[in-house]
Every structure is written in C-alpha cells, then in structure tokens.
Amino acid sequence: MPYPYQQSYAQRALKQTNSTAKLLLETMERKKSNLAVSVDVTKTKDFLAIIDVVGPFVCLIKTHIDILEDFKHDLIQHLQDLSVKHDFLIFEDRKFADIGNTVALQYSSGVHKIASWSHITNAHPVPGPSIIAGLSSVGLPLGRGLLLLAEMSTKGSLATGSYTENAVRMARAHRDFVIGFIAQRRMDGVGATAEDAVEDEDFLILTPGVGLDTKGDAMGQQYRTPKEVVLDSGCDVIIVGRGIYGNDPTLIDAIAASAKRYMAEGWAAYLERLSS
C-alpha cells in the first residue's frame, strides 16, 4: 500500500477537504506542472511581465507584495487576470509571525488586503496555535489555505527537531485551514502520537531553495535540484525564483525557456516518483 503522497496529484485532490488544496492539486494535474515561481522584484512592470511569461508553465505564483515600490491596488486586478489567463493560483509568501489579533488584521487589512486575493498564504508556527486561529478567522470563510513553515532552507535555521514536530501537530489540529507546509521533506506522521490517525495523512509540501545551476547565495540560502526535492524527498511543489528570471525581466525568451526547463524537470521527477 503506497503512502497517500505516492498517488497522483489528481487522486490526492479527491481526498483534500480544503477547497484551495484541492484546486492546487487539480491545477497541477491539468497543467502537468509542479512548478511555482517566486517573483521577487520591486517594480510592478517587471512583476507583471515576468508573471505573464512564466504563467503557462506554473501551477502557482509566489509573491512578496510588500516589496513592490509602486504598488497600487489595481495591480491586484491585473494579477488576478493573469491568474485566470494562465490558470495558476496565487501564494502571498507573507510569513505571518505575530499574535492572533495582529495577524488577522495584517491578513485582512492594510494597503495590501492579502486575504482578498491570495489563495494561499503562510505563517511561522512560533507564536503557537493562536496564529492559526487568527488567520483562520479571516481566511477560512473565504476558502483560503494556509501553509506552516515547518522548516527553512537557510543555514542555521532554528526550525528543526521539536520545533518542526510542534508545527506539524499544530497543522494536524487545524486541517480545515492548514493544507501543508513549507518544508524540505514529507511531514505526514511527524510528531504524531499513538492516538493520531495518520495513515491517510497527506499534507502538501512546497519547497523553496530549488536550483539547477547553483548551490547557494551570499545570504545563506541553500539549493537542491528538482529531482532531489520531488523524487528523493517526496515534496510536491518546487519553488524557484531568480534561477528562472535572472536579473533582466525583458529577456522573455530566456525566461520562458528556463521556466519550461524547471517545469519539465519537476514533472519528470514526479512521474518517476509515481512509477517507483
């Protein structure tokens, strides 16, 4: 009997209770892509241009909306139009990390109004379960999904050991809203007690720090290949940033080619996992 994560994305979609988790898996199957592109640029023009180029190759676009210097709210409509045009979901990588009352306001309010447009967002488990309660009070009525940061890909990360186990326990207690993790490996069953029914557990694992051509940067980020991430470690979505769009957003053909390459590598690793 294979683990749930060893089934196809389509089969796994059927068993998800959260509608965003279901939609993401269906999108992955439909587009034959487990690639997310992290668009970390500071100008709206570059942001939209990159998304329009990589859109056909991704299941998910990851944003840091708070680094856009010329953000205006009509950007959101453009982003949503691209999401429909190219059939991808949106993941604002906000890394919420405050008490429940504050994250509820940060998620719903302010200039960026993240909950109104981002299918998925994420949070650090460090404040304890109240952070999930706060975000869920805003996101669950909208059908959104939350990822917890169970691990980080940086050198000297403190998200290890019992921290990671506690993150998974918090997720397990809030499966209506928590759809999975930012992590480097499967988390199904992690930190479970004898009373937990975990044999059908199927968290989505989205994995940053993926690169084909480099092993790290000057600020502590470390990289692994799509094959290491998807086949060896059983992760579901590979997240790639500069490795795809480099430093010149006008090089459309090169960016498209690079996105296509990562998409193909990620999907091949997934197919190999299915058949192994």
Added chain:
Amino acid sequence: MPYPYQQSYAQRALKQTNSTAKLLLETMERKKSNLAVSVDVTKTKDFLAIIDVVGPFVCLIKTHIDILEDFKHDLIQHLQDLSVKHDFLIFEDRKFADIGNTVALQYSSGVHKIASWSHITNAHPVPGPSIIAGLSSVGLPLGRGLLLLAEMSTKGSLATGSYTENAVRMARAHRDFVIGFIAQRRMDGVGATAEDAVEDEDFLILTPGVGLDTKGDAMGQQYRTPKEVVLDSGCDVIIVGRGIYGNDPTLIDAIAASAKRYMAEGWAAYLERLSS
C-alpha cells in the same frame, strides 16, 4: 557588583555601542518613561490621534504600518513630526522572518519603506543568522537597531529552550546592530559558552503582553503587570496596546489618563529595581 541592567537607564546609555540603543535609553531617562504604546488601529486618523495623545508619556511608539487601510506615504512625515514634537522613538513591529535577501527588500522597499523612518524593528531568529545579515545590510548604515524575538507571550509559543538560547547567541554575534530582545525576562548571558565575555552584557528587553486590568484575550495573548515585568523580571520597556486606548480613539482624556497611569506604574517599578 550589580548586573549592568540594575544601573540607571542613563548609565546604561553610556555603554551602548549602537546609536539607537543609546538614544532610546537617553529618551527613557529624560522623559522618565519606560512605556511603549502599540498603536494597532486600521485608520490613519485614529493612528495619529492616539499617538498625539499618548506621545507625552512614552519613550517609544510601536506600529504595525501594514494594517493601516488608508496608508499614504505622507503619513510617515506626520508620524516623524509627532516623534519630534513628543520626543519618542518609532518601532515598526514587522517581525521579519524570511531569508536574508527577502528581508533586505522588505525592510528597504515596497510601499512602506520601513528602514527610512523606523528607528527600531524586529525579527524572528528562526531563519538563522542570515536574517540579521540581510537586515543589517540595510539598517546599520542608517544607524538603526534590531530586536530579536527570543520569546513570545502567547500560549504554546515555540520560542523556548534552545530556540531562545540560539536567538541570544545570534544577537551576541551581531552586537553592532542587534540591541536586544522582545522577551519576558533578562537575556544577558543566556546560551553563553565559557569563551563568551558576558559579565558586561546589557541587552535591552522590550516586553509585550503588559496589562493592569486583564489577564488575557480570546486569541492566546497573556498579560502581566508592569511590576512583574520590570521589577521581578528585569525587563526595560513595557509595551501596552488596547489597555491604554481601548476601542474609542476620541476619548482623549481617558486615553491620556491611562497612558499616564501605565507610565507611572512602569517608572515606579524601575525605581524600585534601582533601589533594591
């Protein structure tokens, strides 16, 4: 020989190497206030009104700039004008928690340009030392100061034990930029090895979760009194939010009276600590 933190704020200011740490301690001594007010409202009008009322009683105003729905950049000038008028520092409670490259952009860029106006900001240590490198690359040339979140006041917080020790070690290795902690107790000497010279260590401890009239909220926040925080636990700055301005920002006299009461309680606890 008393510990460094048992000296007066003025004496401690003399020994700080970071200019923001020095300025905060000097301001506390000058205003006879160790009170910070956390202004967690979503409308600019309320935000500025509350700050103008509590300004005379605080050493520091703590902001969540990203919850202001009608934020426009001229707000920053108004905030800075109030900071001069009432002689307080500004602390954007951003709780940065991403990899170095991303936090550098979040701190310097985007709509809010936090580094350009916030004397102090804070970060979770969970990504490892690269988060300090990223923020320091932006903030140190501007003379800013960083607090690490060594502990949290919420139920089920994962910032305990070795996590807290690692946070303090990371701070100890970056004393030019890290001025102290968000914590519930002293951190001097925590996690130190025999090689560390910690006898003169003097981190600033800023403590949220302070309340005179309540013990907690529905979303996991827990409260202690100024006396427990400053006298019993040796913390330096008490952070108070709704306990001071309640739910109606037009009640100016009540808000001023409440701020004055917390300021008096915090200062009395400090004087008792000095004489004990």
